[in-house]
Amino acid sequence: MKNELLNVETRCEGWTTLSVAGIRLPNGQILQREVEDHGVAVAVLAFDPERKTAILVRQFRAPPFLTTRQEYTLEVIAGLVEDSDSVASARREALEEAGLHLRSLERIGAVWTIPGVSTERMTLYLAAYQPSDRIAKWGGVVTEHEDITVIEMELSALAALMESAELVDMKTMGADASPKIASP
Incomplete structure (x- = not known):
């Protein structure tokens, strides 16, 4: 099993975009991570x-x-x-x-x-x-x-x-x- 991207929720858009990504790890654990993208x-x-x-x-x-x-x-x-x-x-x-x-x-x-x-x-x-x-x-x-x-x-x-x-x-x-x- 590989890492799986479950969803991405954009929280703020401007000079940079701030999102929260939901990811399922190979062991089945689900985590959320804030991501900055510019x-x-x-x-x-x-x-x-x-x-x-x-x-x-x-x-x-x-x-x-x-x-x-x-x-x-x-x-x-x-x-x-x-x-x-x-x-x-x-x-x-x-x-x-x-x-x-x-x-x-x-x-x-x-x-x-x-x-x-x-x-x-x-x-x-x-x-x-x-x-x-x-x-x-x-x-x-x-x-x-x-x-x-x-x-x-x-x-x-x-x-x-x-x-x-x-x-x-x-x-x-x-x-x-x-x-x-x-x-x-």
Whole structure:
């Protein structure tokens, strides 16, 4: 016998959808789980292999603020996938969030961000850039209330943030752990 999805009841629809799923386990036990769904996502760590720098974004995130009053998080460029094309979505997010034109992207992998609660599956990419690829200085889409500060930092400084546990964003840690970034 396999796990069986019995029902899904939507409780809230907005930027995210909150549902309750009824599931029968192989042993016959029935459980209910709350599930958050806001779509498939992408994240990209843009780095300059020549200058040994990376572009990250600093932005307000409501959940960390709610739980710890952390004002901002430092993260790789990320966003939701539109039209099921993760590469195009990564390029769009890089332009919207960091004013950065990405040429080629290298897929690192795809991960479940919070598998115990969320349906979000995020594809992680690396993308080399050059100073000329920074075609704008803006940060974020006004209608999405994105007040983003674009930060270019040395890869050694990014590694130091990871070592000191000051970098707290999981997708950024996952992308930064790539061997290509560790020794570009």
